[in-house]
Amino acid sequence: MSVLRPHGSAFSGRLGWGRAPAVVVVDLVRAYTDRDGPFGLPDPEPAVAATQLLVDAARADGHPVVWTVVRYAPGLADAGLFVHKVPALACFGEDAPGHWGELTLKPGAGEPVVVKQYASAFFGTTLASTLHGLGVDTLVVAGVSTSGCVRATATDALNYGFRPQVVRQACADRTPALHDSNLADLDAKYADVVDLPEALAHL
Template sequence: MTESLEQNYDKAGYHAKQTHGVRPALVLVDFAQAYFDPDAPLYGGEGCVAARDHAIALADAARAAGILVIFTEVKYLRGGGDGGAFYAKVPALSCFDAGRDTQKLVDGLDVEDGDLMITKQYPSAFFGTSLAATLQFHKIDTLIIGGLTTSGCVRATCIDSISSGFVTLIAHEACGDRASGPHEANLFDMSAKYADLITTTDAVAYLQSCAVT
């Protein structure tokens, strides 16, 4: 008899739960206007809108608890001179050329006093940036990650997060993609191997439990 996917994954021990740390940070990946502009090639539709709304709630909760909020953005020189093979592979990345409206942070999310913005040129928020050093300085042990898109920069950041030694939690309601297929498939795979999935409600409660006093 052929075993089911669930049986196969259970046998391997996938989807095991982690012990959350006591010094989390919130990382909100690439909430750029490009994913919300219907005329942009990266437009992600209602899934991205819902993710933004959950991200706003998470950012508010983190700030109220005194917990670090980190945004990421993709930004290139005009024409992608610093974008390398990634920019050449995906022509739509020109949406992130400096000065374009589609490159900017979407309305409703703002970098406030005490927040950080990490600028990157590649999928992972860790690759070629100061993120790991910043997290180490702040003695962060756990990352809550939300953002766009689930199958792209969220997944890349998730893998580099656990590879860098951080307990990694994916705030799945604060993640979005242009289609449900890649969104759900990547959530499933991240949950199996790299991260725990966490609802917005549970993430807010966790942030409150770690409040800086």
């Protein structure tokens, strides 16, 4: 029995940029960016600074900026099985102490904040219809963590017909190895991984 094997052209095509980009900032909240937070990252500052540059560029040229946060009802009634797999998610309950769900950067007036319960910013939310309504065709993805909510959001962006552009310097994860390996896999199959100067030029 023969086994199908990928050849040289099976991966690494490019989605490219459309004409109407938007920036989505995924879960860039205190739980990750405060070093003593439940998901505290070892070096979040570069990703925060790069995200601010993306947001500033989008605002300056009139492109939409959308923010996401994780939030659960008191008692975690809507947390499903996710909170059993990752118990630290309980920090995002409305009745949890610490205010860990507060955004690290401040949304501008009129910029939507999408509340989600799972990894993808699209799952169970209005994000896709909001972006389609704004005429967006390209989604510039920043935030945390690369292997979790950034990856899930970028993958679903492709599923919903957007061109996901994941900005390498504007994402972060628990270790550089996790960050790099997930970016490599995203770039191979689900998104274009781009450097900050390229993203800024397109915004």
